[in-house]
Amino acid sequence: MNAPTSVDIEPFVALRRELHRQPELGTQTFRTAERVMAVLREMGIDDIHYGMAESAVVARLKKGTSARAIGLRADMDALPIREASGVAYASEVDGAMHACGHDGHTASLLAAAKLLVDAPFDGEVVLIFQPAEEVGGGANLMLQDGFLAQFPLDEIYAFHNLPGLEEGVFATCEGPIMASTDTLEIMLEGRGGHAAFPEETIDPIPVALRLIDSIYAIKTRMVAAQDPAVISITQIHTGSAENIVPQSVYINGTIRTLSAGARQRICSEIEKLGNTLPPVFGVASSVRIFDSYPVTVNSPTQTKHAIEAAKRLGATVLERPAEMGAEDFSFFLEKIPGAYMFIGAGDGAALHHPEYDFNDRVLPVAAAWFRQLVVDRLPAN
Ligand SMILES: [Zn+2]
Ligand SMILES: [Zn+2]
Structure with missing residues (x-):
């Protein structure tokens, strides 16, 4: 032109x-x-x-x-x-x-x-x-x-x-x-120890897996199908050797939505899950959601x-x-x-x-x- x-x-x-x-x-x-x-x-x-x-x-x-x-x-x-x-x-x-x-x-x-x-x-x-x-x-x-x-x-x-x-x-x-973007950050704190004696530890890894599974279910079970949203867990940091149950797990990721409603629901459900699910297994947790663009x-x-x-x-x-x-x-x-x-x-x-x-x-x-x-x-x- x-x-x-x-x-x-x-x-x-x-x-x-x-x-x-x-x-x-x-x-x-x-x-x-x-x-x-x-x-x-x-x-x-x-x-x-x-x-x-x-x-x-x-x-x-x-x-x-x-x-x-x-x-x-x-x-x-x-x-x-x-x-x-x-x-x-x-x-x-x-x-x-x-x-x-x-x-x-x-x-x-x-x-x-x-x-x-x-x-x-x-x-x-x-x-x-x-x-x-x-x-x-x-x-x-x-x-x-x-x-x-x-x-x-x-x-x-x-x-x-x-x-x-x-x-x-x-x-x-x-x-x-364009979508909203929010960053999620979850820190899980268990009790580390010898991998041969898991019963003496509080292993945060299986708790992290359950938590991530539950977070991914938010999109399909709590947000309407026609309301686009993406949750991507992009980092999991934990562990130092094959014979050690780690003390902690760090999880982070991004949340993208096209409506204020989906955004609000996903963020609040992640906070709720992150704060309530790990303690059921004796793992302490802290959840942060930040750096948001609407x-x-x-x-x-x-x-x-x-x-x-x-x-x-x-x-x-x-x-x-x-x-x-x-x-x-x-x-x-x-x-x-x-x-x-x-x-x-x-x-x-x-x-x-x-x-x-x-x-x-x-x-x-x-x-x-x-x-x-x-x-x-x-x-x-
Ligand atoms: Zn750019
Ligand atoms: Zn640009």
Whole structure:
């Protein structure tokens, strides 16, 4: 497709590659934030707030008299992966890389800002550059730091590039589009001893097996069949030798759901089982469920606007079923009506793969979409 854009995209591709060389993790996206602010100021955007969630940048662009405000969000953080893409501008930080394309998301939103400086609209555009999407819930940290009080928004939008989806094709759906994620951690404490005399021990291993079996039964027996949910136990650590009954077992895993109801039921049943089943066998237990991202829920009206904006650019928009991955844009969508869009990046390594690299041809497409949303939703009279 042809992205109608009057902005010269080359400087933003160069900037994207510059960001790619210097990935930063979690809330520590300080240098990235510095570059973002410098580029915004070069464009004449100087209503800038820095420092929510440690290193977030929020910039305001206001035109006309309308009090309506629309938020556009990009994430800035990278992943703890050693890059193997082989590109000339590969990561110069050992053990960190932009393997999810947040370098591209950041550059796309900056390109959109450049377009918006000249675009006709009436109201307020809030450009949100957030850290800690991958871990730490940067969006949630921003909300805790008073984002809503400072930047009241009527609507909010974001996108993610998606390898495997045809380049330039858009995909989204109304309602839940990404899952909630919760981490579970269970510690079982028995009484270790000689493996030849189990009767003198309290063996936590068979208790761990019963507990995991019971946890897996929650999905089939306590959650409706049409309500998708995944529970994956991914780590069990115990034992040191074949002739020793271990003292303790550490279990952890992930819980994914597409509804608040399923999420609540599964989390509370795991807590109940984890706290009550092991003691029946004399094993002490502690259960923690944490690091939660809620379900990403697209508001129906804003999803329609997001689709219309893409279609106005001549793009194909596909209906995309919800998936069990998670996204911390969900925190914004809990508070503000909005929509999350995927934009196809074509062939190439998958997200979070060491050979992944953001497809720069997505950049002008995403920038044009952001611009179109603003022009549509904050019409100049
Ligand atoms: Zn990611
Ligand atoms: Zn991502």
